[in-house]
Amino acid sequence: MNRVLYDLCGIDENLRFSPYCWRVKLALAHKGLDVECRPWHFTDKDALEFAYYDKVPVLVDGDEVVTDSYQIMAYLDRAYPDTPALLGSGEAEARARFFKYFGERLLAPAILKTVIMDLINAVHPKDREYFRDTREKRFGRTLEEFHSPAKGLAQLDTALEPMRGALTDNEYLDGKSAGGADYLVFGFFMWARCVSSADLVSNADPVYDWIERMLDLHDGLGRKALRITDVEGAYR
Amino acid sequence: MNRVLYDLCGIDENLRFSPYCWRVKLALAHKGLDVECRPWHFTDKDALEFAYYDKVPVLVDGDEVVTDSYQIMAYLDRAYPDTPALLGSGEAEARARFFKYFGERLLAPAILKTVIMDLINAVHPKDREYFRDTREKRFGRTLEEFHSPAKGLAQLDTALEPMRGALTDNEYLDGKSAGGADYLVFGFFMWARCVSSADLVSNADPVYDWIERMLDLHDGLGRKALRITDVEGAYR
Numbered sequence: 001m002n003r004v005l006y007d008l009c010g011i012d013e014n015l016r017f018s019p020y021c022w023r024v025k026l027a028l029a030h031k032g033l034d035v036e037c038r039p040w041h042f043t044d045k046d047a048l049e050f051a052y053y054d055k056v057p058v059l060v061d062g063d064e065v066v067t068d069s070y071q072i073m074a075y076l077d078r079a080y081p082d083t084p085a086l087l088g089s090g091e092a093e094a095r096a097r098f099f100k101y102f103g104e105r106l107l108a109p110a111i112l113k114t115v116i117m118d119l120i121n122a123v124h125p126k127d128r129e130y131f132r133d134t135r136e137k138r139f140g141r142t143l144e145e146f147h148s149p150a151k152g153l154a155q156l157d158t159a160l161e162p163m164r165g166a167l168t169d170n171e172y173l174d175g176k177s178a179g180g181a182d183y184l185v186f187g188f189f190m191w192a193r194c195v196s197s198a199d200l201v202s203n204a205d206p207v208y209d210w211i212e213r214m215l216d217l218h219d220g221l222g223r224k225a226l227r228i229t230d231v232e233g234a235y236r
Numbered sequence: 237m238n239r240v241l242y243d244l245c246g247i248d249e250n251l252r253f254s255p256y257c258w259r260v261k262l263a264l265a266h267k268g269l270d271v272e273c274r275p276w277h278f279t280d281k282d283a284l285e286f287a288y289y290d291k292v293p294v295l296v297d298g299d300e301v302v303t304d305s306y307q308i309m310a311y312l313d314r315a316y317p318d319t320p321a322l323l324g325s326g327e328a329e330a331r332a333r334f335f336k337y338f339g340e341r342l343l344a345p346a347i348l349k350t351v352i353m354d355l356i357n358a359v360h361p362k363d364r365e366y367f368r369d370t371r372e373k374r375f376g377r378t379l380e381e382f383h384s385p386a387k388g389l390a391q392l393d394t395a396l397e398p399m400r401g402a403l404t405d406n407e408y409l410d411g412k413s414a415g416g417a418d419y420l421v422f423g424f425f426m427w428a429r430c431v432s433s434a435d436l437v438s439n440a441d442p443v444y445d446w447i448e449r450m451l452d453l454h455d456g457l458g459r460k461a462l463r464i465t466d467v468e469g470a471y472r
Contacts, residue, residue: 092324
């Protein structure tokens with residue numbers, strides 16, 4: 001296979017929890033494209049030098065090197081126009097962008113407050129100092145001070161309101177079937193699922209049913225993913 | 237003209253502040269369709285009996301009667317397919333729905349906490365008892381208890397995050413020009429603007445520049461709207 005995705009791994013090489021890599025793995029499956037997901041650690045900066053980038057996802061598709069999950073989705077739409085669209089074009093693409101930021105700027109901070117201590121536990125030991133240093137600098141406090149599941153879950157509960165409305169009207173954010181908007185948001189739920197056993201959403205919530213549907217897509221790609229709770233001795 | 241929009245009015249017959257009616261007025265302008273905006277009060281329930289509905293907006297377009305702002309926008313796309321799309325179809329339409337709920341369930345509660353006392357002041361005196369009773373029942377407390385500009389503005393500041401991202405990438409939520417997503421959200425900013433002089437957004441915010449652009453659209457339809465601060469003796 002001539003297609004490689006550099007994919008963050010954790011304490012187990014098969015524990016793959018990056019929300020941005022999940023967007024891309026689901027996007028590739030949506031297009032019916034195979035990929036080799038190559039394990040990468042936060043501190044493997046040298047391995048990405050060829051891409052002039054220091055983060056994953058990085059997709060190598062034949063001669064093409066594409067970085068950034070949203071850019072990769074846009075690239076896949078351009079490079080494989082005969083496969084089902086992810087972002088689409090015109091207004092559809094502009095609207096997709098809102099889901100990108102909804103995930104990154106409303107859901108991610110709320111989920112991070114809830115699972116940050118699970119997350120550092122899932123990070124590979126050789127990456128933990130790097131992870132702690134960069135995140136503590138970003139938060140302006142220690143991970144332990146930032147950790148606040150009660151606050152995180154309350155923030156998440158508020159932030160999910162527009163999803164509840166949309167998912168009462170439709171099965172997916174993109175309508176009758178899942179698409180780019182769903183993947184842009186769902187990556188963050190895979191992130192939490194892989195590193196934590198925390199219940200983010202009550203089973204009476206329309207968002208819960210959507211998560212279940214998303215886990216089943218593409219032969220259960222999300223549902224089959226290794227979780228920290230499956231890694232012997234790794235979950236506190 | 238054979239097209240009538242029942243449009244909520246306040247203490248002055250020309251004070252039109254309903255966020256849902258604003259969606260429709262901007263949507264009609266987007267389509268290049270003229271309309272007579274007929275003043276309606278909260279307690280004028282009889283006037284809407286023909287529509288089997290008790291709220292505005294109600295659009296009467298020749299023989300067609302359409303209620304609910306989102307349904308009206310969908311109707312306009314169906315009835316006038318040769319005019320620029322509002323919601324569009326397929327994924328674009330499904331994504332538009334998210335903006336509807338984003339406005340209604342994240343922005344509206346935050347704005348309402350901030351401007352509720354301005355709002356009742358803008359309501360026509362004959363409607364105030366109705367407005368107070370229905371809203372106090374909905375909030376489970378008095379308007380005075382619900383009123384909390386500090387909390388409302390903090391909530392709004394968080395909720396605007398995805399808009400900041402999208403509006404840094406594009407001039408409008410719908411991309412290079414304004415469309416359905418923009419109108420679905422902007423209605424709530426018109427609501428606040430018409431009843432209050434509160435600054436909801438700092439002028440360094442990308443959302444501020446978008447509001448300014450939205451106010452200028454369609455010959456300054458939003459900017460020309462009467463504000464409570466223009467109504468002599470009405471603003472505290």
